Amino acid sequence: MTYCVGLLLDAGVITLSDTRTNAGVDNISTFGKTFVVETSGERAMVLTTAGNLAVTQAVWNLVQEGVAIDGITQNLSQVPNMFRAAQLVGAAVRQVFAADGPTLRAQGLGFDVSILLGGQIGTQPPRLFLIYAAGNFIEATVETPFLQIGEHKYGKPILDRVLSPATPLDDGITLALISMDSTLRSNLTVGLPVDLTVIRRDALAVSLRRRIDETDPYFAFLRQRWSESLREAYRALPRPDWLG
Amino acid sequence: MTYCVGLLLDAGVITLSDTRTNAGVDNISTFGKTFVVETSGERAMVLTTAGNLAVTQAVWNLVQEGVAIDGITQNLSQVPNMFRAAQLVGAAVRQVFAADGPTLRAQGLGFDVSILLGGQIGTQPPRLFLIYAAGNFIEATVETPFLQIGEHKYGKPILDRVLSPATPLDDGITLALISMDSTLRSNLTVGLPVDLTVIRRDALAVSLRRRIDETDPYFAFLRQRWSESLREAYRALPRPDWLG
Numbered sequence: 001m002t003y004c005v006g007l008l009l010d011a012g013v014i015t016l017s018d019t020r021t022n023a024g025v026d027n028i029s030t031f032g033k034t035f036v037v038e039t040s041g042e043r044a045m046v047l048t049t050a051g052n053l054a055v056t057q058a059v060w061n062l063v064q065e066g067v068a069i070d071g072i073t074q075n076l077s078q079v080p081n082m083f084r085a086a087q088l089v090g091a092a093v094r095q096v097f098a099a100d101g102p103t104l105r106a107q108g109l110g111f112d113v114s115i116l117l118g119g120q121i122g123t124q125p126p127r128l129f130l131i132y133a134a135g136n137f138i139e140a141t142v143e144t145p146f147l148q149i150g151e152h153k154y155g156k157p158i159l160d161r162v163l164s165p166a167t168p169l170d171d172g173i174t175l176a177l178i179s180m181d182s183t184l185r186s187n188l189t190v191g192l193p194v195d196l197t198v199i200r201r202d203a204l205a206v207s208l209r210r211r212i213d214e215t216d217p218y219f220a221f222l223r224q225r226w227s228e229s230l231r232e233a234y235r236a237l238p239r240p241d242w243l244g
Numbered sequence: 245m246t247y248c249v250g251l252l253l254d255a256g257v258i259t260l261s262d263t264r265t266n267a268g269v270d271n272i273s274t275f276g277k278t279f280v281v282e283t284s285g286e287r288a289m290v291l292t293t294a295g296n297l298a299v300t301q302a303v304w305n306l307v308q309e310g311v312a313i314d315g316i317t318q319n320l321s322q323v324p325n326m327f328r329a330a331q332l333v334g335a336a337v338r339q340v341f342a343a344d345g346p347t348l349r350a351q352g353l354g355f356d357v358s359i360l361l362g363g364q365i366g367t368q369p370p371r372l373f374l375i376y377a378a379g380n381f382i383e384a385t386v387e388t389p390f391l392q393i394g395e396h397k398y399g400k401p402i403l404d405r406v407l408s409p410a411t412p413l414d415d416g417i418t419l420a421l422i423s424m425d426s427t428l429r430s431n432l433t434v435g436l437p438v439d440l441t442v443i444r445r446d447a448l449a450v451s452l453r454r455r456i457d458e459t460d461p462y463f464a465f466l467r468q469r470w471s472e473s474l475r476e477a478y479r480a481l482p483r484p485d486w487l488g
Contacts, residue, residue: 153397157426161471162478170483178478182401198487208486218484227405229477234406234422237469239414240462242452243442 001189002050002150008128013118020191034195045119050150062092090135155179245433246294246394252372257362264435278439289363294394306336326371334379399423
């Protein structure tokens, strides 16, 4: 399993992904699920992936190498805008499906992949997409400025309550880490370390890449403080007088 | 969809269930999913149900009417202990599966049911069970003093963090309502009103039954205050200095 979250803020794009992969509960490994494409001063993109590792790695290779759309072969360093980038990732997913899907199905396995793609090209605004296994995609909006893939439920309530496009980048990092913490606590197949990526608006470069594990002082403090805060908030609530 | 949670505390048993049923998103109704069996001074039990409404209603009818186990037909008012009560509910589930399962499968429908059963009989300690669609069941323990059925993920983190068997009943009610609130916010197929049931240890009677809707002053206050508390707790957290 996997948990990845992407935030589309006025100030830029943030993604956070875990690194645990498992083929059964007795075969657990650490694989990065975050990939960046950067041409400084021109474009910066981040992809995070969930699903079958062979499929997601194949997609990542294809989008670097080039995929044909409407007879034109381009890679993510060449596409003229983020919509085209999302189309390219979708086309890569379909290409892998065409190659591997029939055999996977013949062996009773699903074709399981979903990808977050965020970033900015030139003077166009930053955008954030979620590409599905069918190669189609949706885009984050002002109403819903975050997208999630993988084990999304545990980490969703805090985002629903607090996040807005006006959230500053450092607040967004804190929120993404809280959302990840809730998921790490409740689902063993989502595991540390986690990979944080920040693309500040108009920087046209990756502003921050950070791998965070249990020894990271800020994340360790955040996890402990958040847990204490929730307990304190719960303790401070009034109790019902229904039992007499 | 449904969300039901049951708590097994030193002080007694608490259950909370929502009331929304849906056959597709355009056919939504309100049905109680909480049922009690009470013989004052002798036994008090509560069942909450998730899954196919025809199946859960059939099970509820059978456990009142009587189901044969090892040649002896008993109902929930007659079983000698809570383990036998859980076996009886399991046997009822299997009886409905034997009757309806083949036709459901022939029409491409699953046999979908899960049931929480909590309560106390005589001088034996209170117990809490989760009965599966196969009729087998698990029991809450000191390490894991709560069980959930239906849409369980959104409401699990707060229980993981705070609940213990020593939690008093009024605290347990507050926790169950917070857990329900998180679920109501994130899944539209879980809906108000909710049904709260408390069986105080050694009361051998249902201590509290309360239907709670959006006009309930305590629940309305709790939802608002909890939401504010989470926002405040988040605002009070330090931010990382990673962005310079």
